């Protein structure tokens with residue numbers, strides 16, 4: 001084999017749903033993500049050599065079996081599709097907490113395919129990697145939704161409804177807006193959370209939510225802050241999930257009182273995000289964290305511009 005050096009890719013965490021677009025809208029965040037290092041091996045198939053946690057210690061909670069990890073499932077799907085003779089070995093570095101609502105499984109899947117793609121003699125365009133990354137995400141969350149995988153792959157705010165896949169649409173965002181993401185020290189299993197959602201909804205609620213999605217997207221397109229503020233709402237899913245995050249109501253209230261345009265669960269939670277003008281972001285981050293801690297939950301936080309970058313290869 002001519003070259004069996006490791007190539008490392010980074011994929012960022014993400015906010016699924018962005019309140020208004022369940023399963024169809026996602027936002028990349030900055031400064032936290034997963035890394036996957038990949039190299040070719042003589043053996044066939046995909047092997048996970050090790051998984052490390054954010055402290056660089058062997059991860060205690062994730063299986064090393066290649067068919068039980070989103071990075072290796074996705075990497076394997078890409079590798080098999082190319083029909084290459086040799087195998088691959090992966091080292092996974094988890095920077096995103098598990099069951100945090102920050103797109104942890106999606107980021108591993110994306111970093112896996114981006115690293116393995118870089119091993120190919122003729123790498124695919126980034127947009128062609130989505131369907132491989134979705135295989136891992138489907139394993140983890142028990143359903144097909146691209147609202148974490150898509151922003152983690154291409155960055156920024158992404159429209160990715162199921163009926164359009166594998167096509168996705170990157171939405172241009174105003175320069176002056178930021179997201180604030182707070183991760184309370186709690187765990188929510190996305191697959192279980194999805195299973196417990198109601199199956200039927202009233203027509204009036206569906207119409208209301210549709211108008212919120214349209215109004216929010218138009219507000220983003222036109223940089224119309226009052227349209228964004230009036231429409232960044234979820235009346236369908238958030239009310240069913242917020243009781244799993246006891247600090248949610250107070251954190252949302254304090255975010256809005258301090259100028260956030262909207263605040264909701266990130267994906268299935270427990271993480272909570274707000275969108276605001278960038279000039280207000282650090283203050284909103286600080287009051288949300290203070291409230292979270294007062295409610296008895298330690299937390300971590302990140303502030304990102306709405307156009308944060310997607311996955312990239314770090315080293316060759």
Ligand code: HSE
Pocket residue numbers: 016017022023024101102103145147148190194266267268
């Ligand atoms: N759209 C998904 C959900 C995102 O809300 O279940 C999970 O991170």
